[in-house]
């Protein structure tokens with residue numbers, strides 16, 4: 125798979141604060157790339173740099189195999205649909221008039237506009253003033269404005285913000301469908317749960333640094349689920365000096381690999397602590413994510 | 424791109440500004456003339472001079488300041504800058520489209536001024552003599568003379584998020600402009616200060632300001648040429664600002 129976006133050492137510093145730190149992104153062609161990170165981790169800043177809306181302090185960006193420069197940007201922008209931070213739109217105009225503006229700027233046909241409006245199911249509201257739109261309708265208009273140009277790359281920053289569960293599911297389905305047509309979709313979120321269902325590749329950001337990049341399976345492999353030891357006598361186990369948290373019916377230990385697990389079980393057995401069961405706790409991706417962002421990552 | 428900008432003018436308050444300011448000028452001119460018939464006894468010449476006096480010194484330039492900041496204000500709302508910058512192919516096209524679209528209500532403002540002046544002269548003041556059609560030419564020339572102010576106010580309104588700041592700067596320019604008309608020492612400044620260029624253009628053929636020049640090619644051409652040259656300089660500066668500041 126060739127990469128649509130590649131960055132090397134991408135860095136953005138505001139005054140003394142480094143918002144994005146030495147990012148090596150690789151977004152393969154035709155996938156949904158989930159760009160994850162807690163609030164303030166630098167997702168929007170990274171996306172703005174990819175669109176040439178803000179200049180990197182350091183590092184390189186390649187889009188469609190071309191270095192991003194003011195000259196190449198002019199050429200590349202018509203094939204990149206984007207929405208950063210919140211949906212844009214002129215409140216004193218109708219949805220249809222907003223779409224006409226985008227169409228005129230990018231020489232799009234009315235057919236492209238109509239199709240984009242239909243895709244986000246906004247056709248019936250297109251003649252309302254945008255200032256009277258609900259948050260979800262604004263969000264749909266923002267996505268329609270990004271889609272109308274028939275982009276090869278979509279960069280969407282938290283596109284499901286403010287949508288109801290049905291709306292979120294709809295956008296998810298849409299993005300997966302677009303990726304199926306060969307469009308590369310980079311979508312950010314601070315909720316893993318929301319993105320996990322659609323993303324083929326995940327990039328996880330924490331405090332401006334990439335702490336994980338790979339598939340969902342890679343992510344699970346990298347993170348070690350907690351070990352649960354069921355025993356009627358957790359106090360005795362803890363008395364051995366094992367670092368663990370007591371839970372109902374046993375103790376819970378995090379971050380132990382296979383050898384460490386064997387060692388712990390041996391010590392418990394030697395000390396005569398009764399063991400009823402030893403197992404790994406099934407982790408949700410959310411746990412993995414929290415674990416990673418809290419710990420500073422695997423990279 | 425220009426069509427996109429025209430769509431944005433829909434339902435905007437630019438039209439109201441462009442309607443009210445010239446009507447205000449014609450009203451004050453009419454009242455002035457009606458109250459001073461013994462001093463201002465030159466018929467149409469006195470009347471048009473009265474109308475453009477305050478309009479040329481203040482209303483016209485302030486109107487342009489207001490129009491520019493109104494046109495740009497919608498871009499500063501929410502994330503509209505992102506939309507603008509990701510749909511603009513070249514900065515120069517955006518700068519020119521904005522200047523052109525501000526010039527549309529400016530031209531409308533001038534049309535209102537000319538039409539309202541003629542109507543008031545004929546039907547309210549019942550002035551004698553031929554209708555001064557050359558006043559329409561002054562009105563049209565003033566649109567070209569306004570280009571430097573349109574360009575610089577567009578630049579200021581693009582850079583400043585605040586609605587009032589560019590208008591306040593425009594007002595300072597107007598005050599200096601008045602000084603260039605009244606003070607001989609400051610007179611040279613009236614050739615390069617956008618607000619003063621407006622004043623000079625609107626007062627071509629006027630009797631209210633001394634040495635305002637006639638509506639002749641030797642008097643009008645230098646004003647128009649300076650206007651076009653200055654507008655070009657401000658356009659280039661705007662493109663540089665857009666590249667250097669907005670796409671930073």
Ligand SMILES: Nc1ncnc2c1ncn2[C@@H]1O[C@H](COP(=O)(O)OP(=O)(O)OP(=O)(O)O)[C@@H](O)[C@H]1O
Pocket residue numbers: 138142143161162163164165166167168169170314
């Ligand atoms: N223009 C700016 N000037 C100064 N600091 C900025 C600027 N833009 C962003 N930052 C800082 O950069 C950091 C990253 O911000 P960014 O908006 O990229 O985060 P994010 O991951 O998109 O967060 P969220 O999930 O809240 O949208 C934050 O600490 C923010 O305060």
Ligand SMILES: [Mg+2]
Pocket residue numbers: 167168169209281
């Ligand atoms: Mg953000």
